[in-house]
Amino acid sequence: MTILDKIVAHKKIEVAARKEIVSLADLQARPLFDKEPVSAKAWIASPNKSGIIAEFKRQSPSKGLINGTAKVSDVAEGYFKAGVSAMSVLTDQEFFGGTVDDLLAARSVSPVPIIRKDFIVDEYQIVEAKSIGADFILLIASCLTPEESKKYAEVARNLGMQILLEVHNQEELEAHVCDKMDLIGVNNRNLKTFEVSIENSKILAELIPNEFVKVSESGISNIENIKELKKYGYKGFLIGENFMKTNNPSKAAKEFISQL
Ligand SMILES: O=P(O)(O)OC[C@@H](O)[C@@H](O)c1c[nH]c2ccccc12
Numbered sequence: 001m002t003i004l005d006k007i008v009a010h011k012k013i014e015v016a017a018r019k020e021i022v023s024l025a026d027l028q029a030r031p032l033f034d035k036e037p038v039s040a041k042a043w044i045a046s047p048n049k050s051g052i053i054a055e056f057k058r059q060s061p062s063k064g065l066i067n068g069t070a071k072v073s074d075v076a077e078g079y080f081k082a083g084v085s086a087m088s089v090l091t092d093q094e095f096f097g098g099t100v101d102d103l104l105a106a107r108s109v110s111p112v113p114i115i116r117k118d119f120i121v122d123e124y125q126i127v128e129a130k131s132i133g134a135d136f137i138l139l140i141a142s143c144l145t146p147e148e149s150k151k152y153a154e155v156a157r158n159l160g161m162q163i164l165l166e167v168h169n170q171e172e173l174e175a176h177v178c179d180k181m182d183l184i185g186v187n188n189r190n191l192k193t194f195e196v197s198i199e200n201s202k203i204l205a206e207l208i209p210n211e212f213v214k215v216s217e218s219g220i221s222n223i224e225n226i227k228e229l230k231k232y233g234y235k236g237f238l239i240g241e242n243f244m245k246t247n248n249p250s251k252a253a254k255e256f257i258s259q260l
Pocket of ligand 1: 055057117118140166187217218219220238239240241242
């Protein structure tokens with residue numbers, strides 16, 4: 001059993017339990033449910049913006065504890081002021097130490113598009129994402145069948161949210177890409193083995209159809225990485241650990257963005 005299998009198995013149990021406590025109607029009645037989502041595509045692909053998607057991540061299965069003290073509202077406000085194009089908030093508690101309250105806290109201080117970073121295995125989580133003010137969602141190809149990813153993308157679209165489809169290899173890309181997706185993210189980290197290689201983004205770049213905004217995810221730690229990835233058509237760069245491992249993540253993001 002890989003770590004991804006464990007996460008997905010746990011997630012299904014967790015979502016079943018949440019459904020018992022908060023109904024879909026309850027989610028739809030929350031004030032943020034009616035918020036108009038901000039276009040992640042527009043912010044990320046804009047030539048006047050940094051393209052940096054900065055993540056709030058306390059811990060991960062591959063790295064253990066990354067930052068146990070940073071306050072999400074401080075970081076979210078700082079990321080916004082630093083000029084990020086979007087923010088990613090991990091909402092998985094069991095493996096990443098995040099919560100939906102983290103996203104709510106980020107939302108209350110930041111106008112940038114926010115992605116709910118979680119392992120979506122049920123439509124309920126998409127409605128929940130909308131109810132906490134998320135603008136776009138992540139669908140991870142390696143957790144879903146192509147039918148599921150398409151169905152979930154439709155659910156998100158019907159709620160006005162955009163979709164970042166995450167793939168790790170050619171097979172996943174070819175099986176899951178469809179016109180319901182908005183952004184395609186190539187994860188440089190293999191979620192089954194944790195191996196990281198930026199080369200992965202370079203290899204898959206030419207296989208991603210031009211109508212999608214290309215995003216490179218994970219293992220990005222310097223400006224050279226960004227310059228290189230831009231040559232391959234990438235517009236979005238998802239960075240977590242490189243900022244979160246410092247004692248002042250938003251300062252790290254600001255310094256990084258000022259060098260672009
Ligand atoms: O911390 P990094 O190496 O900069 O990576 C950020 C982000 O790409 C990573 O957290 C991530 C990419 N896809 C995911 C799916 C689930 C959880 C986490 C992720």
